[in-house]
Amino acid sequence: MRTLLQCIVAVGLTLTSSAYALQERLVDEVAIVVNDGVVLESEIDQLVAYVKNNAQKNNQSLPRDEVLRTQASERLILQTIQMQMAERMGIQISDAQLDQTLANIARDQNATLDEMREDVTADGTSWSSYRENIRTELIAGEVQRAQVRRRVYITPQEVNNLVQLIENSGDNQVEYNLGHILISIPESANPEQLAASRQRAESVLERLKNGENFAELAITASSGSKALEGGDLGWMSANEMPTLFAEVVNGKRKGDLVGPLRSGVGFHILKVQDTRGQQTVEIEEVKSRHILIQPSVILSDERAREMLNNYRQQILDGEADFAELARKNSADTGSASRGGELGWSRPEAYAPEFKQKVESLPIGEISEPFHTQFGWHIVQVEERRTQDATAESKQDRAYQMLFSRKYREELDNWMQEIRDQAYVHVVAE
Known part of the structure; x- marks a missing residue:
C-alpha cells in the first residue's frame, strides 16, 4: 500500500511539473518562423512598446496596434535574417566594443554612462536588454556594410564629374x-x-x-x-x-x-x-606628440601604465623633456625618432580612444595614461587649426x-x- 501511494504521488508530481512546464512555454510563444530561427511574441510586444513610448515622448499619434504589430514583425524578420547571416559570416561584437559604443552614445547625449543607464531604466527597459539591442544593431550594421558595400562601384570619372558639378553649382x-x-x-x-x-x-x-x-x-x-x-x-x-x-x-x-x-x-x-x-566644409586638425609603451610577456599592463605615469610626472616637474623621453622609450618607432611628434592630422585618423583624447585635451596639457589597441599612451596636443576644404577634401567629399x-x-x-x-x-x- 505504501509503495502504491508513493507511485501515485510521484505520478501526480510529474503531471503537475509537466503542467507548469507547459504553462511556462506558453508564456512566450513563437510568432514567426524565419529560416531556421524564430521571432517570439515577446520580441514583437517589446518593439511595439518601444515605438509607443517614443511616440508618447514626442507627442506623436500612432496607428492601431495591429498596424504597429505588422511593422514591428517586418522589422524583426529582417533583423533575424541579418543575425543569421552574421552567424554564418562570423561577425561578433565583443563586450569591450559594446562598452565603447555605449560610452560614445552617452557622450553624444552630454551624459555619463550612469546617467544614461538611469534614463533607460526609467522607461521600464532593463539595462541588459538595452545593451543587447545596441549589440544587435551594431552586428546588423556590420552585415549590411559587408554585403552592400561590395555592390557599390564608383569610378574616378564619377568623382571628378561631381567635384566639377559642385564647384559650378550652388x-x-x-x-x-x-x-x-x-x-x-x-x-x-x-x-x-x-x-x-x-x-x-x-x-x-x-x-x-x-x-x-x-x-x-x-x-x-x-x-x-x-x-x-x-x-x-x-x-x-x-x-x-x-x-x-x-x-x-x-x-x-x-x-x-x-x-x-x-x-x-x-x-x-x-x-x-x-x-x-x-x-x-571645414576640417579640424591637431598637432600632437605621444609616448607609447606596449605591454609584453615581460611587461605587464600595470607596469606599462606606471612607467607612463612616471614619465608624465618627470615632464611636469621639469626633470625630463617630452621629446627626449619619447626618443628613448616610445614603442612607436615612426614618431619616436621625431621626439614623439605625430604632425598635423585629423582626429578621425586615430584609434577611437586616441581620437577622443586629442579632441578633448586643452592645448599644452599632457594626458593621463590611457589604453588603445596599440598599448598605453600619454599624449600632448601642441596646436589646433581649422582648414578650409582643399582639392583633396573635395574629392573625398564627392566620393562620400x-x-x-x-x-x-x-x-x-x-x-x-x-x-x-x-x-x-x-x-x-
Whole structure:
C-alpha cells in the first residue's frame, strides 16, 4: 500500500511539473518562423512598446496596434535574417566594443554612462536588454556594410564629374530633411498587382495632401527601412540622396510633397520636412606628440601604465623633456625618432580612444595614461587649426556623396532581396 501511494504521488508530481512546464512555454510563444530561427511574441510586444513610448515622448499619434504589430514583425524578420547571416559570416561584437559604443552614445547625449543607464531604466527597459539591442544593431550594421558595400562601384570619372558639378553649382549649399514612404510591389509583379500598388500610393498621397500626419502614415503604410521612425531619412544634400529622389527634390521647399516615384522596389512618396543652408566644409586638425609603451610577456599592463605615469610626472616637474623621453622609450618607432611628434592630422585618423583624447585635451596639457589597441599612451596636443576644404577634401567629399547615394539605393534593394529569399512562416494564433 505504501509503495502504491508513493507511485501515485510521484505520478501526480510529474503531471503537475509537466503542467507548469507547459504553462511556462506558453508564456512566450513563437510568432514567426524565419529560416531556421524564430521571432517570439515577446520580441514583437517589446518593439511595439518601444515605438509607443517614443511616440508618447514626442507627442506623436500612432496607428492601431495591429498596424504597429505588422511593422514591428517586418522589422524583426529582417533583423533575424541579418543575425543569421552574421552567424554564418562570423561577425561578433565583443563586450569591450559594446562598452565603447555605449560610452560614445552617452557622450553624444552630454551624459555619463550612469546617467544614461538611469534614463533607460526609467522607461521600464532593463539595462541588459538595452545593451543587447545596441549589440544587435551594431552586428546588423556590420552585415549590411559587408554585403552592400561590395555592390557599390564608383569610378574616378564619377568623382571628378561631381567635384566639377559642385564647384559650378550652388545646389550643394542646400540640405533637405526628407520624410519617406515606400509602397512596395511584389517581386515579379503582374499588371494587376502593379496597378494596385500604384493606386495605394496615390491614395496615401491624397491623404497627405488632405492634412494627415506624415509620420503616422509612414508607420501605418510604409515598407521602407525607416517606417517605424516615421519615415525620417535625416538630412542630406541632393548629391547624397538616391538619384531618383535628387531629380525631383532639388529646389523644393519645406512642406512640399513629391511622388509617387516608381523604382524597382515600389512607389516612393517624399515630403520635404525642412531645408537648411549647407555650411562651408571645414576640417579640424591637431598637432600632437605621444609616448607609447606596449605591454609584453615581460611587461605587464600595470607596469606599462606606471612607467607612463612616471614619465608624465618627470615632464611636469621639469626633470625630463617630452621629446627626449619619447626618443628613448616610445614603442612607436615612426614618431619616436621625431621626439614623439605625430604632425598635423585629423582626429578621425586615430584609434577611437586616441581620437577622443586629442579632441578633448586643452592645448599644452599632457594626458593621463590611457589604453588603445596599440598599448598605453600619454599624449600632448601642441596646436589646433581649422582648414578650409582643399582639392583633396573635395574629392573625398564627392566620393562620400556618391557612396552615400548608391549605398542607400543598394541597401533597399538588398533588404528586399534577402526578405524575398527567406523562408518566413507566420504562426497562426
